[in-house]
Amino acid sequence: MTVLHRHRKPDLDLFDKIKEGANFGNHHESKCSSATMNSEEDEFNCFIHKRDSAILLSSGTSTPGMITSYLTSSYGDQEGLFASLERVARCSSTGGSIGIGLQATPFKRYSEQQALAPVLDLFEATRNVLDRSPYPSSGTMALYLEPWHAGIQLFIRKCRMHTRSEDGPPRPDYGLMINDLFMKKVESNSSWTTFCPSDASRLTVSYGPQFEREYLRLERSGVGKYTVRARDLWNEIMDAQIKTGRPIILFKDASNRKSNHRHLGVLTQSNSLGGMLQFADQQETATYLSASVVLSTFVDTDGRFEFSELDRTVRNTVVSLNHVLAQSYYPDNSAKASAYRHRAITVAVQGLADALVMMGLPYESDEAQTLNAAIAETVYHSATDESCNLIRFHGSHPNFERSPAASGWLQIDYWDNPRISGRYDFNLLREKVTKGICNSLVTGYAPSNSSIELASCSEGCEPLS
Template identity: 30%
Template sequence: MHTTDTGVTAETTTTPATEGAKTSATTVSATTPGQLRVIKRNGTVVPYDEGKIAVAMTKAFLAVEGGTAAASSRVHETVAGLTEQISATFKRRMPSGGTIHIEDVQDQVELTLMRGGEHKVARDYVLYREEHARLRADTKQSEADSKYPSVKVTLADGSTAPLDMARVRTIVSEACAGLTDVDADAILDEAMRNLYDGVSLDDVNTSLVITARTLVEKEPNYSFATARLLLDKLRTEALNRLGTATSATQEEMTEVYPKAFASYIKLGVRLELLAENLLSYDLEKLGQALLPERDLQFTYLGLQTLYDRYFIHTEEGVRIELPQVFFMRVAMGLAIEEENKEERAIEFYQLLSSFDYMSSTPTLFNAGTLRPQLSSCYLTTVPDDLHGIYGAMQDNAMLSKWAGGLGNDWTPVRGLGSYIKGTNGKSQGVVPFLKVANDTAVAVNQGGKRKGAVCAYLETWHIDVEEFLDLRKNTGDDRRRTHDMNTANWVPDLFMKRVFEDKEWTLFSPNDVPDLHDLYGTAFEERYAEYEAKAAAGEIKLAKKVKAVDLWRKMLGMLFETGHPWITFKDSCNLRSPQQHVGVVHSSNLCTEITLNTKANDEIAVCNLGSVNLAQHVVDGKLDNAKLEKTIKTAVRMLDNVIDINYYSVEAARTSNMRHRPVGLGLMGFQDAIYKMGIAYGSDEAVEFADRSMEAISYHAIESSSELAAERGAYSTFEGSLWDQGILPIDSIKKLVESRGPNFIEVDRSQTLDWDGLRAKVKQQGMRNSNVMAIAPTATIANITGVSQSIEPTYQNLYVKSNLSGEFTVVNPYLVHDLKDRGLWDSVMVNDLKYYEGSVQKIDRIPADLKAKYSTAFEIEPRWIVDAASRRQKWIDQAQSLNLYIGEANGKKLDITYRMAWFRGLKTTYYLRALAATSTEKSTIETGTMNAVSATAPAASSAAAAPQAAPQAAPVPKACSLDDPDCEACQ
């Protein structure tokens, strides 16, 4: 069928648009008032000519009905009548004349044909318009692409072919779709300048990714665009190996994903990468449940992290997973023992892929594989005999091999100089064995995925504690140093009281005071005083008196100098433990959030982690409690499933996990959540939100575990637990207050929910899990979901991140959008942020309210971090991985902060991040490189020593490297 535009070309001048017309910069040179005019697609304006409409419709009729004499006669009469109707319509709308766009004219032609009953002609007319619209778009595309020089690319087989510019433009357009302030042409123009004849297709994608990545510091939305460009590479790699397709655009993935998913499961099983039981699922049903649009949620860092670390790959290193396939694989692994496993797998998949909740790294690594080691943390007690010590080393190696983070309680091992009856000799103490543990962790690197990671705990009364404090020093006898292992003090309340009261403290070897290890609270204090009396009377030979304050100062000094040992509190962990009727908490884990019972040679405590994305549950500036409840109900079920599905490399771990069934539901994105609420981290409002949000999480987590108990049965040691006694975490604070005395603790105990009703439900139904909550660091899973990690304040508003693919800039999107709203975001602001290392405090044109809201971690007073943590701790049955940031650090600040942490009832602290009061002048700003690294920013997992002087240039500050095991071992 053939037709023409209903208009002609003419010279152009300016004219206003009228009803239904688009504004044009052109018009007819000679028109009269009251005349109708038509804007053509090229912008010219011509007189309205109904003869052109008649010709166009006549061609349409003849194309449908043929050119016989009878047909021609009917067509002539019909077209004349329809043309008159169309003209009458426009004259009625604009009796004084006006301008109509060509598309409006053609719309009216379609409508008149339909109303006149000429449906076949109307249909052909519509199809013709669509085809010509496509041809015009292709022509425009070709004209646009012609500005780029032709490039030949090298294909996988070594042959060359012209670069498919139409596809490249589609990929870039899809990457930018729906993103504000993102320019597809800017990416394409710069990327094309970097291409050359013979470039590989993979390098074409790399050029696009790098180009988009460099624009992130100017507009955070380019991070999403970069991720979407990276997706094209991921799709090509996976789909080629799966044999599903050679490549696919985002739009095509709706059709491709289900086929790729089924192929992936079958190939994974055949290559012995996936468990054979995954084939028992209805793969077609699960494939149809995949949501390709959720691929668009990733930031570049999130997607690159998945690709580098999480996606399953073949022996040759080819990734065969795509994001939604990955989430479904994890969901299938967690639902495999459910009765209605397809429905549960889809439920789990929808939660994970929404980013509302994320399982921990070991679960993401191993769910659905032949060795589903899904648990995050293992806690062990090392006994005081050689066979037991090396048995503990073997346990460490086996647990570390399958991605577990380790916490070892070394307190029972006798101290340096203590008598060994079997050999009639003297012990070398605990330190030489710690050196062996350190080297074991380094040797077992979890299949090349990451280094093994372990933390050694020692109680403050141990005779070797002073040497223990020195383990991470870079000076001294290297045979008595552990440069790769984390260390932590396990501090009794009595020691802290002696510090406050400036009294003496006595150190013992545990073989002389064996029961102190298992005592806490007033029982510990009474027995400790008895042993001190015996030492004073000469009945205990190996003992040493020190001033408690002197030892405390050395603890803080080593913490500042080396970052270790961390400070954790024995009594608050035990007095508030729901499981104190069956054992003692002797240590925490690698990241100090797990507080579970351990027994030498009997029980290795295990915890299974996952985190709610709090930012996803803030809607319209408020916490969406209904959504939170739904998320937690599914999350707790997923965590409980881990216990039964988990692969246990050590039998004592299975024994403990099956007996008590602990899980650790945590949170991440706290900083994002308060940004969305317009709250500054260092404020009473943020402390209150920490309280109320954790109260809601606690309530729903406990309720969900109780409901699971009603469905599946309570855990075996529920009877006699605090739960069984009707004592919830909020109630157990009373036990801590009674033990310490009111002068040594101050904790807010406000509450807002129906806790009486929940107590009754728990007593009636029981609990499925002995422990339900723990806040892990979440460094890598927070990166995956694109939010701030855990409960951390913003590290810096602009900095460099590192992963296995290199370094790249990260900028705080909330700050950028607030500055844009106030007209303050420009290249000068970007340079100012670089100059001031991500801080807004010294940028004069930023308003005071934004300076408060966007204060960085070192600019927030530590008391706000401690107060918020105290409010959370009252709701948590385990602990929280709490980093403390202290700017302009000195001995007094450290002393006050850590005393306050104990005084506010915290169970544990994690890393100390400290900056000394040093700074330098910077003379230049434009460095010409995105990847410059500031020497003033302390690595997030390094020693907290005073920083070096900054370089003269103003590079982007650097945050922690993802290759650091502490960043992900427990998350």
């Protein structure tokens, strides 16, 4: 999903089709608090929903699956594995991407037969079949593992096979959730013990000091499968990254410490670009809906960035995303339950490099870093504030009372030295959040590679290439 150029003449026929399908339009004016929309043309110039064509292709159909991404976990037994495959097929049929945590997959079965390898092959075959299906769009697939799993080296070898050939069959992306203890052992070049999840199930659902205590207990008990030098394993990971750009690397401890979903459970997987961090397990398929704003459209003719316009557009986007969230089709009850319990949305950005060029700022300059921080601050403040305003119409998300936000925690509170410009009163916002917020998540860095052609801008926050 993306925000088109605010000064470009809109294709109103296309807008009518999208508005009819997603059922959003002028009736928002009576519901919107501080986000105002003056006309259909102005609304189109502010933003248009698109992410891998899921909304453009699905709106107006009998099954309008407009969710950007799904997250789930695979069971450790055969019955659960095939249930996971069915869930993956259902979610992918709507055009959404999906991330799967494989930490519960056994390393070997009873006869010492390798168990992880055929599971990876199954998901790879599923990805290939879905790509050839009659559905208008099938999203990407990402498989996640952790370095304590005894199948880690096999997993890395699979990463090396991840080549981006246009002619070959599509392959899943591979990602790692890496804990701090592993990085400490890499730094000290210590030994690293791997385990089968059948013997170490608590490692999946823990992080930080709790993970470290459990890992050391298992290591002392002698149930480890094999031991390697942590730095040797890290070099294998880096070699795969250099050659293929994979695996995606996320840091488990930092991700969980800074998550507004930490009260739900441990985050163990993400999507194909590592931009979606939500709790998901075998019973609940996490969902989120995304839109991105094109930053280059907020640079005026004098080379100044229009923060007030960015604020207005972000607020409009939050209002629209909440409406689409209610109108979307969900492939199964677990996805629908997650969407309604958490109402996770993502207001993202793209076109940063274009904006810097228009303002005459080198990409790596101090001025560019200051602008980038100010943009992120504006997007987060505006999205959070507008989500708070929307509780008058939608109420708080059902899990609000248990969330860190109910205690006044904002994302800036999770960082030691947040870069705050002083443009906004975060103390006032913090007080406002304690009274309720419509969405459990509101911002992130969503994939934009499929929408940059439509918006004619650079991808995400990446430099020009």
